Amino acid sequence: MKIVAAKKLLKANDRLAAENRKKLSAAGVVCVNIVGSPGAGKTTLLEALFAALGGRARPAVIEGDIAGAIDAERIERLGVPVVQINTDGACHLDAGMIAAALADLDLEAVDLLFIENVGNLVCTAGFDLGEQLRVVVLSTVEGDDKAVKYPAIFQGSDALVITKADLLRHTNFDPARITADYLRLAPDGRVFQVCATTGDGIPPVVQWLGGDRHET
Amino acid sequence: MKIVAAKKLLKANDRLAAENRKKLSAAGVVCVNIVGSPGAGKTTLLEALFAALGGRARPAVIEGDIAGAIDAERIERLGVPVVQINTDGACHLDAGMIAAALADLDLEAVDLLFIENVGNLVCTAGFDLGEQLRVVVLSTVEGDDKAVKYPAIFQGSDALVITKADLLRHTNFDPARITADYLRLAPDGRVFQVCATTGDGIPPVVQWLGGDRHET
Numbered sequence A, B: 001m002k003i004v005a006a007k008k009l010l011k012a013n014d015r016l017a018a019e020n021r022k023k024l025s026a027a028g029v030v031c032v033n034i035v036g037s038p039g040a041g042k043t044t045l046l047e048a049l050f051a052a053l054g055g056r057a058r059p060a061v062i063e064g065d066i067a068g069a070i071d072a073e074r075i076e077r078l079g080v081p082v083v084q085i086n087t088d089g090a091c092h093l094d095a096g097m098i099a100a101a102l103a104d105l106d107l108e109a110v111d112l113l114f115i116e117n118v119g120n121l122v123c124t125a126g127f128d129l130g131e132q133l134r135v136v137v138l139s140t141v142e143g144d145d146k147a148v149k150y151p152a153i154f155q156g157s158d159a160l161v162i163t164k165a166d167l168l169r170h171t172n173f174d175p176a177r178i179t180a181d182y183l184r185l186a187p188d189g190r191v192f193q194v195c196a197t198t199g200d201g202i203p204p205v206v207q208w209l210g211g212d213r214h215e216t
Helices: A002-026 A042-053 A070-076 A095-102 A165-170 A175-185 A202-209 B002-026 B042-053 B070-076 B095-102 B165-170 B175-185 B202-209
Strands: A030-036 A059-065 A082-086 A112-116 A133-139 A159-163 A190-193 B030-036 B059-065 B082-086 B112-116 B133-139 B159-163 B190-193
Touching: A002 A030, A002 A095, A030 A042, A042 A059, A042 A070, A042 A112, A042 A159, A042 A202, A059 A070, A059 A095, A070 A082, A082 A095, A159 A175, A159 A202, A165 B165, A175 A190, A190 A202, B002 B030, B002 B095, B030 B042, B042 B059, B042 B070, B042 B112, B042 B159, B042 B202, B059 B070, B059 B095, B070 B082, B082 B095, B159 B175, B159 B202, B175 B190, B190 B202
Parallel strands: A030 A112, A030 A133, A059 A082, A059 A112, A133 A159, A159 A190, B030 B112, B030 B133, B059 B082, B059 B112, B133 B159, B159 B190
Antiparallel strands: none
């Protein structure tokens, strides 16, 4: 009974996700679902990407949080259109929430739509939002064993962005280990290493988001 | 319909949690549910606690992971009894899983039982496991805004252990801010700041776990 209900919910989610994808595609919007643990540096990464975009693409953000609007306020300060979703306890965004948020955005004025998911390496994996790209953000201080321990979120994702590269020398994080584990789960995935607070490593991410997704 | 099912499940969980609590109490075991994000340093904290216990109490561990046994192997190397639970995708432990794991432990030979929950600041909040103490582990590199953004897990917990204190000077983490936010959610909670890799700050945690839980 419980499993049937869960399957029905997921089916409904997939239908809504397909509608979102169609709507975004029709408006020429590239939509990126940003997932990662609490504190991985998702919002700081967005801030760095906006600084580096330099007007080459018009960004917007859908912020998913269980409570509060701290991240949305940070984005708003940069003059980027942002819609806040408060999940009221729910541990991930779903396609229905995104459909509601899309109605609040002028998609004709957006080229790159970032969805910052709830900080959660587990539950976010099960829900297609209608995005074109899924990017996993993992900080050097979280440990290099996370792809092995939380495989679903990495599996089939489009890129891994390793953040807080400036702290690497203070940790036992091995970028080669996580890269090898990641590429087993996402053979076509790209791996980036950045320090979002200084902007180091950000330009290749911007280039990739801009459509140059075929280099090795 | 969906809500009823969820309520029923939670009710069943609470019943099993009460049974676990009774069983643990009868055996004189203090059970500690350790929750936190992936990479907060839960396992490293356990390693430091075991080193500091120095035979004053006999520990055991129930390790919750979605996949793999990396953490259980780390604990086993220290000669501490450990039972691994693989949740096979589930985002938190529940009382039924703990009941099954308890059957694999000789509780008469245990004083302190640590349950290392799945790395998840969200879903773990809803499930009583039958523990006596719930400890939230948060690293300095995750940011000081987490109590505001993920209130449920902090609410009513017994202690906040701030880990990776050695990295504090490389971050903008403000211990005073998280402490104030935390104490609003858990007025009786204790706050510790530790560096588990060096052992700094560990002795007060051990003292508190040993029953000295009334100081300020």
